Amino acid sequence: MADALQAGDPAPDFKLPRDGKGDLSLADFKGKKLVLYFYPKDDTSGCTAEAIAFNGLAKDFAAANAAVVGGSPDPVKKHDKFRDKYELTFPLVADETKQTLEAYGVWVEKSMYGRKYMGVERSTFLIGPDGKIARIWRKVKVPGHAEEVLAAAKAL
Structure with missing residues (x-):
């Protein structure tokens, strides 16, 4: 089951359209560490x-x-605007079908003001050069998170 992904599991493969043009896949990062955040x-x-x-x-x-x-799940055109507005230097992938979000177990039922809806649970996966998940952060709180992920990436 997708929501049961744990450290040590092979990272689910993906091939998704990215900002700019083209696609990105897990295979593009073989032999490198990958911080995949949703x-x-x-x-x-x-x-x-x-x-x-x-x-x-x-x-x-x-x-x-x-x-x-x-x-x-935002479309590529929206990613392009977001990237340009904030001068982001890393790629953004668009999962409009939500297949990859589901494979990583981050497309979940959420609730706001008593209303239930499906949405992305802010999560980060540190994937090792071997394609296995080294660490998972779920229900991420943004302050200090990127620094914590960096420390884990350096230690890997």
């Missing part, structure tokens, strides 16, 4: 703060041989 929506306060935090540490992630990729 967020609910482009250009909302929490998602923007998270993207800016990861972007601000881009050189540190690169020095740790770790790539950063953000993913949400």
Whole structure:
């Protein structure tokens, strides 16, 4: 079951359209560490703060041989605007079908003001060079998160 993903499991494969043009897949990062983070929506306060935090540490992630990729159900055109507005230097993938979100167990039932709906649970997966999940953060709180992920990537 997808929501039962744990450290040590092989990361679910994906091939998704990305900002700019083209596709990104898990295979593109073979032999590298990958920080794959899922967020609910482009250009909302929490998602923007998270993207800016990861972007601000881009050189540190690169020095740790770790790539950063953000993913949400937003379409590529929306990702392009979000990337340009905040000068993001890492790729954003669009999972409009939600297949990858479901494979990683982050497309979940949420509740706000008593209303239930499906949405993305803010989550980050650190995937090792061997394609296995090294660490998972679920229900992420943005402040300090990118720094915590960087420390884990450096230690991997």
